[in-house]
Amino acid sequence: MPAARPPPALTARRKKPATRLQQALDQGASPRVTPLDLFELAQRRWLQGERVDVGALAAELGIGRATAFRWVGSRDGLLGEILWAQCDAQMRRAAAAHQGYGHGPARVGAICAHGVRAILRSAPLRQFLREDQEQALRLLTSKQGPVQARAIARVRELLDAEVAHGALTLALPANTLAYLIVRVCESFLYADIISDQRVDLGDAALAVELLLSGRVAATAGRVARKRRG
Incomplete structure (x- = not known):
């Protein structure tokens, strides 16, 4: 199954996005490493049947674990978006x-x-x-x-x-x-x-x-x- 990105139509309805990931999903691509990059990497891992480990994803992207969790809120929050x-x-x-x-x-x-x-x-x-x-x-x-x-x-x-x-x-x-x-x-x-x-x-x-x-x-x-x- 190809990777899919949540459409902005629904996320845009939120008056105040709860996490940096939700904000990035609303705004689209950026030249820097963003919450969207973290989401897409996590989604690829999930589609491949691998466990989604926020710390491991952060290390692969070259960002801190604390930054990654600040972006997604929690592992459950990231899995929910996927x-x-x-x-x-x-x-x-x-x-x-x-x-x-x-x-x-x-x-x-x-x-x-x-x-x-x-x-x-x-x-x-x-x-x-x-x-x-x-x-x-x-x-x-x-x-x-x-x-x-x-x-x-x-x-x-x-x-x-x-x-x-x-x-x-x-x-x-x-x-x-x-x-x-x-x-x-x-x-x-x-x-x-x-x-x-x-x-x-x-x-x-x-x-x-x-x-x-x-x-x-x-x-x-x-x-x-x-x-x-």
Whole structure:
């Protein structure tokens, strides 16, 4: 999987970036060694399946350990940015892949299912989950990491776009639905870890579509046909 950089669109929303790394991600490249260089090196190491050691990264870049930690805040903060970069890249690719899919609940469901499958194919992520489940889930699915909140914001943008097209009527506030959709996707992503369950990833699209449309009979019919097929 190619290295990905968190887009400025979401980070720019922060009124006051919490770390030097977040500031650098907002501002872009610089001729000197910057927090962005540290992030990109850490991301390459993570994608190669190596442990992210902030001290070792600092030494490789020729900066002090204290400087590196001042830039990123903590190792968890650095890992959180790496995880979000990967998830966000997959979410964007999923949306692009379904650009001509139409509009409404079916499109939102298809994008979410595509993203779930793509994220699950990430070998570095699966390795991280195997080696440190507690830390991985904390950074991916709670307020201790940036991934969940930013994923909710990304889904909210998707819902707002569908509403603007006149293709979607929301029965609940957009923020609530975006949160529920992300939690549904997390349930499919981490079912084996959280509850030792095996799930059919194809059901992710149907679950999201049902949540948005409320058309139980129609969706149930599609599920039945899918099972027979």
